[in-house]
Amino acid sequence: MSPPTSPRLSNKSAQSVFDDFKAKYPNERNFMELLQDTFDHLNQNLDGTSSSLAKTQALHTTLSATPDATQAQTPTEFALEPGYPNPFNPSTTICYHLPEDAQVSIRIYNILGQEVRTLLQSRKEAGVHTIHWDGRNDSVQSVTSGTYLVRLVAEDFVGIQKLAFVK
Structure with missing residues (x-):
């Protein structure tokens, strides 16, 4: 099976996690998307461009920091x-x-x-x-x-x- 040509999140749970992080970190300039079928991570920029990163089976839920961010936000609840x-x-x-x-x-x-x-x-x-x-x-x-x-x-x-x- 060949990997999809465009980034997507077809898993409702993954989409939910993605939306939560996007809402919690509105000032982030970059975010990570996970492709369900290939586990490829893409560096997805807000302007719509993307670049492929190394293939991995890890789900990275941390976001890349903006240049002015000094530290990652700590979750507010378990x-x-x-x-x-x-x-x-x-x-x-x-x-x-x-x-x-x-x-x-x-x-x-x-x-x-x-x-x-x-x-x-x-x-x-x-x-x-x-x-x-x-x-x-x-x-x-x-x-x-x-x-x-x-x-x-x-x-x-x-x-x-x-x-x-x-x-």
């Missing part, structure tokens, strides 16, 4: 964004927001509530973070197709999102 892509195969990226430094736990559960994988158990600084799940359990075996839950615990915040793994 949040767990939907995984992207979703459904996924072979991996998905999970984005989360921390308004303050916090002890963070991110775990994957099957639909029966059984823990499948611990992705993170550590202290993280305030900011927007991403983590990847490769569709494997703690024994490094590929999980079966189905619905999974990602659960983020940070301070008093608990966030849960559904993920669909397809083979």
